[in-house]
Amino acid sequence: MYDTVTDPNVLEGYLTDASNVRGHAEVLVRPKSTEEIAQIVRHCQANQLPLTIAAGRTSTTAAPVPFGGWLMSMESMNAIIDIQTDFATAQAGILLGAFQTEIEAKGRFYPPDPTSRHECSLGASIACNASGARSFRYGPTRPWVEAIEVVLPTGEIRTFRRGDPVPTDWPIPQWQEPSVKTAAGYPTPKDAVDLFIGQEGTLGIITQATVRLTDLPAEVLGILAYFPDRQSAVRFTEVARAAARKDPLGALSPRCIEYFDHHCLEIARHRVEVPAEARAALFCEQETVPEHRDEAHLTAWWEALSEQGALVDATLITDDPAGKAKLLALRHAIPAGINEQVIRNGMPKVGTDLSVPDGALNEMMALYEASPMQHVLFGHIGDNHLHLNLLPKTTEELAVARSYYLELAKRAVALGGSVSAEHGIGKLKKNQLAVMLSPAILAEFRALKRHLDPHWILGRGTLFDPEAS
Helix, strand or coil, X not given: CCEEECCHHHHHHHCECCCCCECECCXXXXXXXXXXXXXXXXXXXXXXXXXEEECCCCCCCCCCCCECXXXXXXXXXXXXXXXXXXXXXXXXCCEHHHHHHXXXXXXXXXXXXXXXXXXXXXXXXXXXXXCCCCHHHHCCCHHHEEEEEEECCCCCEEEEECCCCCCCCCCCCCCCCCCCCCCCCCCCCCCHXXXXXXXXXXXXXXEEEEEECXXXXXXXXXXXXXXXXHHHHHXXXXXXXXXXXXXXXXXXXXXXXXXXXXXXXXXXXXXXXXXXXXXXXXXXEEECCCCCCHHHHHHHHHHHHHHCCXXXXXXXXXXXXXXXXXXXXXXXXXXXXXXXXXXXXXXXXXXXXXXXXXXXXXXXXXXXXXXXXXXXXXXXXXXXXXXXXXXXXXXXHHHHHHHHHHHHHHHHHHCCCECCCCCCCCCXXXXXXXHHCCHXXXXXXXXHHHHHCCXXXXXXXXXCCXXXX
């Protein structure tokens, strides 16, 4: 029998996520099997009780934060079922990083790498179509999911494999997603599996998943390159991105390209050595390919960096643990410094999650840099997906930050982008989803939701509300 908890002291530890939004729930349930989950869902549907699903609670959008009703934790659904050469299967509550560690111990590789992969669950990463730095090469979670077991909002248990059609009586939204990295709203699915990737726990509860595996890279070079200005860093990004797209196995074919602006570097200077003349930096990774000796990779990188004006004398390219530790020191110094600043300010940060097409990157970066308050800019520049972190110091600045974010979202959409590239919409960005999608498309989303979930019990308040506001 599943655990049922009403002790407020226990419940307290489950009522928030990385957004720091705090909710409330009457009951916490911790099922140990798919059958128990189905039993809980049937009870909630029959009694019209809201049911919110939580796992690692690493979301930044408050999707797993309950506002009444029951809260279901997936923490006990954490078993690895099987790891084979091409596929691996596990229950949805297993930590993604732990699953990947076991896969890599067998010489195979599951690429999706959200920053929180050692704290987030496999099921939640699928439910929000998580990505990360390596998505530049490997894409987000979606193409790596082969099969799912899901409990529908009625309590029915279904298993879908790639190629299985969506049931013909389900009203599927028909719309064209932007041609950028995106995790905003229901997709127009290619099959039934697709429909449950990125639905943020509103259409069903993923209880088990089979993912596709690939070859584990034999060696990965870490590169930290400094630049005298943003423009030279962007030029190098464009050159490296074009080379990787032309030949994914070429001498210059990064699997990730991550950007740090001069505000990031100022934060890092308090903890690690940063060249005085550096105004931007790129962290990249290059998987070595047998056809190219290390010399070929090194030559291609040095030439491209030099041609685009990098501070080559300060550039670090390494494959040894000590060198990689230096790279990680910079990457870890920046979020640590940001968190310290947030604490000093006494106000929450406001972080963007927008993506745009290639041709709009410079325009969006200029808008980010024109922020009306203290900020830092970093992220997945290879995918034109940067995180602007606004750091307000007063309630008035907090309101300005949120307003500026909405204006940035409107501009990104106008340029052909997405209001969420990887974090999803959750409960906090419904106004942005409404900027990106027409009322007619949102009505199609609601029709699908209502068809599968007659009393709107799952993930109530996430993505959109029952009626247009």
